[in-house]
Amino acid sequence: MKKMFSIWLLIVFGLILLLTACGEKSQEDVLKKLEDKVDSMNGYKAKAEMKMNTGQDSQKYKIDIWHKKKEYYRVSLKNDQDEKGSQIILKNKDGVFVLTPALNKSFKFQTNWPDNSSQPYLFQSLVHDIKQDKDAEFKVSDSHYIFQTKTNYQSNNNLPYQEIYFDKKTYSPVLVKVLDKDKNALVEVNFSKFDMKPSFKDDDFAMEKNMTSGHAEASAAKNENADPLTVVFPLYMAGAELAEQKEVETDNGKRVIMTYTGEKNFTLIEEKKDAVSTLSSPQEVKGDIVNLGHSIGALSENAIEWSSNGVNFYLASEDLTKEELIEIAKSVQGKAVK
Numbered sequence: 001m002k003k004m005f006s007i008w009l010l011i012v013f014g015l016i017l018l019l020t021a022c023g024e025k026s027q028e029d030v031l032k033k034l035e036d037k038v039d040s041m042n043g044y045k046a047k048a049e050m051k052m053n054t055g056q057d058s059q060k061y062k063i064d065i066w067h068k069k070k071e072y073y074r075v076s077l078k079n080d081q082d083e084k085g086s087q088i089i090l091k092n093k094d095g096v097f098v099l100t101p102a103l104n105k106s107f108k109f110q111t112n113w114p115d116n117s118s119q120p121y122l123f124q125s126l127v128h129d130i131k132q133d134k135d136a137e138f139k140v141s142d143s144h145y146i147f148q149t150k151t152n153y154q155s156n157n158n159l160p161y162q163e164i165y166f167d168k169k170t171y172s173p174v175l176v177k178v179l180d181k182d183k184n185a186l187v188e189v190n191f192s193k194f195d196m197k198p199s200f201k202d203d204d205f206a207m208e209k210n211m212t213s214g215h216a217e218a219s220a221a222k223n224e225n226a227d228p229l230t231v232v233f234p235l236y237m238a239g240a241e242l243a244e245q246k247e248v249e250t251d252n253g254k255r256v257i258m259t260y261t262g263e264k265n266f267t268l269i270e271e272k273k274d275a276v277s278t279l280s281s282p283q284e285v286k287g288d289i290v291n292l293g294h295s296i297g298a299l300s301e302n303a304i305e306w307s308s309n310g311v312n313f314y315l316a317s318e319d320l321t322k323e324e325l326i327e328i329a330k331s332v333q334g335k336a337v338k
Helices: 002-022 027-040 123-132 207-212 215-224 322-331
Strands: 043-052 059-068 072-079 087-092 095-100 105-109 137-140 144-150 161-167 173-179 185-195 241-250 253-261 266-273 283-285 288-291 296-299 303-308 311-316
Touching: 027 123, 087 207, 095 207, 123 144, 123 161, 123 173, 266 322, 296 322, 303 322, 311 322
Parallel strands: 105 283
Antiparallel strands: 043 059, 043 185, 059 072, 072 087, 087 095, 095 105, 137 144, 144 161, 161 173, 173 185, 241 253, 253 266, 266 311, 288 296, 296 303, 303 311
C-alpha cells in the first residue's frame, strides 16, 4: 500500500512539473529573455507610429528607428502636420544631435541621451525601465507579454507609467502606452516592423549624410519660403499676457518678437529664414532633448528652441521653470490666436 502511495505521489509530482514546464513563462523568465535579446543583438531597425495627446491637439508621428550596437542611434520622426520635412535624433561617435534637414538646422547636445530618460520607441530603454522597476506588474494575453512600469521622464512628471506589449514569439515590442496619473494613455507607440538582424552602411549614422538626405525637402522649403511668416501664439501663457509684438526684417528673412508680461515674464521669437544648401555647423546646447508633440525641442536652463513648418522658434525666460517652458512651447501649435 505504501509502495503504491509513493508511486502515486511520484506520478502527481511529475505531472505538476510537466504542467509547469508547458505553462506560461514567469515575469522573471520573460525579463531574462528580453535582457538576453538586448545583450546579444548587434542592432535593429524598426518602424512605428506614435500618437500624442499631451498638448492642445493630438499629433501623429511616423518613426524610423535604427540602432547599431552599442552607441549608434538614428530616430527619424515625421509629423503628419509638418509639411516641411522630418527631424532626426542622431547619436554617433561625435555626440548627440537633433537635425532638421529641410531647414539645414542642427543642434549638438551635451547629454547622455538616450540613457537619461525613458524612450518609448527604443527597445533597450523599455527593457531597462522594466528591470529598474521592482514593482512592475506583469500580465499574459494570447499573443503578448505585458508589463506596466514606472517611467523616468526628466522634464515631464505628468506621465508616470507605461504599459509595454511584447510579442510572445519574437519578444519584440508591439505597443507602448505612456500613461498619466489616472492611467489614461496620452502617448501610444505602435510598432509595425521590428528587424533584429539589420544591415547598415558605414555612413548611415554620419551627420553629413543625414543632413544632405534632406536636400529635396530643403529645396521645397526654399521654394515655399517666399510665403509670409504666419505668426502663431501660445495657448498656455502661465498667467502672462502679450504686452508687445514687433517685426524685424533680417538679411535673410523675417523675425517676430513677442514679449509677455505678468507674474512670470517670457519672450517668444519666431523667425523664417531662407533655406540654404550649404551644411552649417551644429549649434551647441547644454541641455536636453524634449518632445513637444508638434516637434523635437532643445531645452537649456532658461530657454527652449524648436523648428516647425519651416519656422524657427525661441522661447526664453528668467522666471519660468523648465516644466513651464515646455508647457508653453507645447501650446504653440499653429493656432493663430492672441
